[in-house]
Amino acid sequence: LHNYTTDLQLAPTKPIDAGMFRFCHSCQKCAANCPSGSISLEKDSSWDIPAINGKANLMHNTGTKEFWSDGALCRMWRTEYGT
Structure with missing residues (x-):
């Protein structure tokens, strides 16, 4: 659920497939149990960052395929509610 931006010089590496992304397609427990409803219940991840209240969502980096969340709502x- 998080991306990090850095200016640290890192050597590029190939992604590691540990199966987590595929697991999210079937589990969805995070989204189903999110008390604020901030995590998308979509059955498939998307490259398209969803708008929030009809406005462009500028809180996410482009170029990633994700199950999007609404960080501001969270x-x-x-x-x-103090959690």
Whole structure:
């Protein structure tokens, strides 16, 4: 659920397939149990970053295929309910 940006010089490496991405397609427990509804319940991941309240979602980096989450909604829920 997280991306990190750095200016640290790192040698490029090929992705490691540990099966986690495929597992998310069938499990969906994170999304089903998210109290704020911030994690997408879509059955398939997407390259397209979804809009939030009809506006462009600028909180995510482009170029990744993900099950998108609404970080702002999550943060607001956590602030309000203290978790």
